[in-house]
Amino acid sequence: MVPGERIKTHQMYYWVQQFREHDKTSIKKSTSRETQWLTVQMGDSPLVPPHEKEPIFIHVGSTSIEVRSGTDMNLLSDIIHVLGK
DSSP, X not given: OOTTXXXXXXXXXXXXXXXXHHHHHHHHHHHSSOOOOOOOOOOSSOSSOGGGGSOXXXXXXXXXXXXXXXXXXXXXXXHHHHHTO
């Protein structure tokens, strides 16, 4: 549908009814099932994936800042504040 184009009233009511019927059948299907649980075993692997230790880049205007793990957040905040002016 083209933005700003109007639909006919009977078309709107048709689709409202279709969505209501779909919701009713979805609710019936979901309530008829019993909750199922899945056992998850976790190994000794680190919770933080290795790729998250790579630097991220923050762009403020035409400036790009490389931020590495262990960065002083107060200093970073001050730098971004100054660049934002």
